[in-house]
Amino acid sequence: MKCEFPESYFVDCLSGQLKGKDLRLFKKHLSECGRCREIYMEMKPAWQKIASMPEPRPAPSMKTDFYRMLEKEKACTGSRMSLRDRLNAWLQTWWPGEPVVQLACFIGAVLLAGFFVSFVQTRSSMHHEMSHVQQDMQILKRNVSMSLLQNQAASDRLKGIALIGQIADPGTSLVEELIDHINHDPNTNVRLAAVDAVALYSDLPEIRTKLTDALNRQDSPSVQIAIIDILIQMNETRSLRSLKAFIENRETDPIVREHTNRRLAEMM
Amino acid sequence: MKHISDHDLMISVKDGDLDKLGVLFERYHQKLYTLFLWQTRNAIISQDLVQEVFMRMLKSNKTYRGEGQFTTWMYCIARSVRMDHYRKNRKKMTSLDQAKEIPMDGSDPELQAERQSEIDLLYRAMDQLSDEKREVLVLSRLQNYKYEEIAGILGCSVGTIKSRVFWAIRDLGKIVKSMNGICHEM
Ligand SMILES: [Zn+2]
Secondary structure, three states: OOOOOOHHHHHHHHOOOOOHHHHHHHHHHHHHOHHHHHHHHHHHHHHHHHHOOOOOOOOOHHHHHHHHHHHHHHHHHHHOOOHHHHHHHHHHHHOOOOHHHHHHHHHHHHHHHHHHHHOHHHHHHHHHHHHHHHHHHHHHHHHHHHHHHOOOOHHHHHHHHHHHOOOOOOHHHHHHHHHHHHHHOOOHHHHHHHHHHHHOOOOOHHHHHHHHHHHHHOOOHHHHHHHHHHHHHHOOHHHHHHHHHHHHOOOOOHHHHHHHHHHHHHHO | OOOOOHHHHHHHHHOOOOOHHHHHHHHHHHHHHHHHHHHHOOHHHHHHHHHHHHHHHHHOHHHOOOOOOHHHHHHHHHHHHHHHHHHHOHHHOOOHHHHHHHHHHHOOOOOOHHHHHHHHHHHHHHHOOOHHHHHHHHHHHHOOOOHHHHHHHHOOOHHHHHHHHHHHHHHHHHHHHHHHOOOOOO
């Protein structure tokens, strides 16, 4: 007796997807072939029983934990709004809706402009002061983020990384610090956030080599994927070459390989 | 409420409406939890992993491009979360002894003793399958995904999935048989 029925026939028959002639032929074969019948008989009780297993219920704390996480995230996102968004939101709160009041505001603005002209003399010194204040702020932010990054708690390190995103010119030391976290931080979320932050400085010449290097050190597929996405965005011959080498490596995770292949194919 | 597709919800999340992630959580946390529980055999770890999946959906929502199914993307994250967990805890993998008790916390105390012992037996049998086979059984038999959907989730062909289901059920049948004496039903 030749058994020409592939595995899918057994599975389709069990799941009731085998119909008509196929079903008749398969059933006939089962009645004639002891070997296939034995296999089928062995499978059937397991097939039936497994579907009747009760679904395990997670503890209610899972829900509360999730919504707590979501609230926290919402609060963070609010503070990470771009300057433009914040300015818009602020303007919306005070800019009057009535045309008459708008006109009054306009006249007020024209008068202010007049005063402003008279201040032109002193303006340059004021400007000087302002830029000092701004510089001080940047230095402060840089110091705060540096110290947050050294913190034990992953949530603080995440805050530190978010703060770096607000610094106009982070300088080499902070970028180095980010790369260091990509390579050595024990927490995957911190590593992911650091990858996102570094993406902002992808035009710095040394970033490409540093990221390629970091990719080969990573053991987390999700961080690997995040780095790969940036390298692909850079669309630079050398990064693409090293990506190809990376996916040819036997040790590379199949999901990461598939993702990279797909992204590379999208580029072509 | 009108049914909003997973895809539309995730696009809203991407656009900053984080509350929509709550809707996705309500839709999928149970499924992810069941899957993780079968993989890790530990209720607490499974809860943490589910949390981690949703956390990563937020953190990496830029990678969601909405090509293909949302579930494919979600399960892809779930797999990488699980792998990260395994890598980190390779030395501390749960042993079979611990595993025996763990899935019980989800079972119904009112179940009759006989049915309960049958379920226990299945748990132990499932536990002896490889991760790959158990995953495909959980998705197809416990969560009722179509083979086409599972193929999308796991990134392989329908034929491969059916073949994997075949070997999974066949192995499971053999294990149950050897644990149970001979089964005779058809
Ligand atoms: Zn046969």
